[in-house]
Amino acid sequence: MNIQFKKGVLEICVLSVLAHKDCYGYELVYEISKQIDISEGTIYPLLRRLKDEGFVTTYLQESVEGPPRKYYRLTDSGRKEEHELKEEWMRFTTAVNSLLVGNDAAE
């Protein structure tokens, strides 16, 4: 799949996974790469950017095995952003899909 495509949707994917539950980085990477083939390393720069923009916050939480893990949690503005991006994505993909289907029918 086109790499620029994936970069663009990665942000929605991260926000969307976090909307369901708080995650630590590795868990987030795992959840997403289960579905999409990504360069896993690009999630961390993205998370930093989302944190800078105030969409996520981090906290450390002890774990049974090993040192504490850094968890990411959506902020209120992150929740709003997730909602808006999702709406936009749905509208966009519906429009593109109908174009693609239309072109197929015309061929």
Add this chain to the structure above:
Amino acid sequence: MLQNEQEYIRILRDRLEGTLPAEDLEDLLSDYREHFRLGKADGRSEDELFRSLGSPDDVAREIRATHLVKKAEHSCSCRNIFHAVFATLGLGLFNLVFVLVPFLLLIAMLLLVFAIGVVFIIVGPWSSGITTWPGSFTSWGSATSNGIFVSSPGR
């Protein structure tokens, strides 16, 4: 060749040292260390984790670009903007078109406006001097001393 965690961290540190503030850099590196730690606990090898993380050079480029863009937004000096533009360009051909072209157009427009300004400064006083010169003649008319054109010859 098998790649390992140390190598990944080394490359990131090498590329980002001096760009990111030391504290941010350590924070970032600790994210990748945690990733390797949990991945190994998950039964994956360092080499496998390295590969699925993707090139550390790409990650470093992306972080550099984001950081420099942020810096340029905060203090809009020319140097910062050039840094940010060129760091972003490094991200790929796609960006080459979407960042470089508008940027060059903007520069070209600024230069054009500047050049037009210079032309007006140089030519302006001289040409207005000619058209209002008392008694100066052209084939289609003459300018009177108060700057009003009258047709010639005849009247």
